[in-house]
Structures are given as structure tokens and as C-alpha cells.
Amino acid sequence: DAGITQSPRHKVTETGTPVTLRCHQTENHRYMYWYRQDPGHGLRLIHYSYGVKDTDKGEVSDGYSVSRSKTEDFLLTLESATSSQTSVYFCAISGRETGESYNEQFFGPGTRLTVL
Amino acid sequence: AQSVAQPEDQVNVAEGNPLTVKCTYSVSGNPYLFWYVQYPNRGLQFLLKYITGDNLVKGSYGFEAEFNKSQTSFHLKKPSALVSDSALYFCAVRDKLFSGGYNKLIFGAGTRLAVHP
Numbered sequence A: 001d002a003g004i005t006q007s008p009r010h011k012v013t014e015t016g017t018p019v020t021l022r023c024h025q026t027e028n029h030r031y032m033y034w035y036r037q038d039p040g041h042g043l044r045l046i047h048y049s050y051g052v053k054d055t056d057k058g059e060v061s062d063g064y065s066v067s068r069s070k071t072e073d074f075l076l077t078l079e080s081a082t083s084s085q086t087s088v089y090f091c092a093i094s095g096r097e098t099g100e101s102y103n104e105q106f107f108g109p110g111t112r113l114t115v116l
Numbered sequence B: 001a002q003s004v005a006q007p008e009d010q011v012n013v014a015e016g017n018p019l020t021v022k023c024t025y026s027v028s029g030n031p032y033l034f035w036y037v038q039y040p041n042r043g044l045q046f047l048l049k050y051i052t053g054d055n056l057v058k059g060s061y062g063f064e065a066e067f068n069k070s071q072t073s074f075h076l077k078k079p080s081a082l083v084s085d086s087a088l089y090f091c092a093v094r095d096k097l098f099s100g101g102y103n104k105l106i107f108g109a110g111t112r113l114a115v116h117p
Helices: none
Strands: A004-007 A010-013 A019-025 A031-038 A042-051 A054-057 A064-070 A073-078 A087-094 A111-115 B003-005 B010-014 B019-021 B024-026 B033-038 B044-050 B056-058 B064-068 B073-078 B087-097 B103-107 B111-116
Touching: A004 A087, A010 A019, A019 A031, A019 A087, A019 A111, A031 A064, A031 A073, A042 A064, A042 A073, A042 B103, A054 A064, A073 A087, B003 B087, B003 B103, B010 B019, B019 B111, B024 B073, B033 B064, B033 B073, B044 B056, B044 B064, B073 B087
Parallel strands: A010 A111, B010 B111
Antiparallel strands: A004 A019, A019 A073, A031 A042, A031 A087, A042 A054, A064 A073, A087 A111, B003 B024, B019 B073, B033 B044, B033 B087, B056 B064, B064 B073, B087 B103, B087 B111
């Protein structure tokens, strides 16, 4: 999976609790992304990062925040988890070199989150 | 806005037969198109991409895709299907290019391919 790890791989939590998912890469890619995958929706972008401390919202960002304090780590936080956030979450990376504008994204193994 | 559509939720094919997984796109400007495969309990794996050049793009595991500008399609194909090709396949298009080279991908809903022995 292209030097990308996600932790935890599985998590069950209760409504209202905060949850943080971690993505770690060893590829020195500039761009990092968080997606959620739900049946019938494919993958939808939650947040992305275009450098250390540089992040922006995707199409389904409500209820999520992110942080990137160093190149290799991108954290996704659910401030107060809801049942609608039960999903499989994927991290992706791209762009090892500045200026690569059309290279593909590489995906981590995913985190299955269940909010009861 | 850019978009992709995968008109079939599932495709069934017998092992050894050719397979096609369909994708159509809608973009302004030149399309940058991708195919990914997802095996059970795994992340997405890149198969191939079309940026420019030959309309027939060859990728991993014997897959290829045909870009057709007039039909705005980018169908995934394989001459002889294997049972091990059974998986979920996603088509994606680059949304737009941001300053600094960042690219955002828009994914289709996915097509489940089932190859029967």
C-alpha cells in the first residue's frame, strides 16, 4: 500500500465521543487526503493537505477536522462522533515532487469506524 | 463541475471471457482519467491512467482502458477474465488543478465485477 499506514484499523465508539484517526506515510509525498467510503457513494473527499499546516475542506467536511504538523502524518478528528459517520475511512497521498500535477493517488488500507 | 458515471452496479462474466467495465465522464477542458481496483478489506489500488496520447492505455494485471473523446467514455477492459479479478472497480477524473500542483479526484460510485468459474 505504497508506504501508507492507518491506525487504528478498526474502531467502535459511542455517539458524542471524540475520535482521531491517523495516517502515516513514508513516501515523502506532498499531498495527503482523507476520504470516506459508503455504499452507493464511492469515495468522497473529507479534507486534504497540500503541505505541513496547509489544509482545506473537501465535499463532506462537516463534523471533521484535520491537522498536519509534519510531512508524514495527517490526522482526522471527529469532534463528536455521530452514527452518520459510521464508514470506512481511507487516507491517500500523491505528489512526491513539487509540480507533479496529474499523478495518481495511493491509498492506505482503511479504517473501519462504527459509531453506536 | 467534473463528474464520472459508472452505469452498472455489477458486471458478471465467465472466466476466460473478455470483460468491460464502463465509465463515462463530463469535464471542462482535457480529461485526466483513472481506474482503481479495490479487493475486499483493502485500500484502492491504482490500475491505469489516461493523460494524453494513445487512446488505448495499458495498465496493471493485464487491464487496459480505451479513451473515446467523442463518446466521453473511458471503459476498462481485459481480454480474458480471471476469478481473481473479482473486485470493486472505480473510475475517477481529476477535478481541477490547484496552484502548486495539487489535484482533486472525483470518483464514480463503483462497479462490482464478479467473475464466475
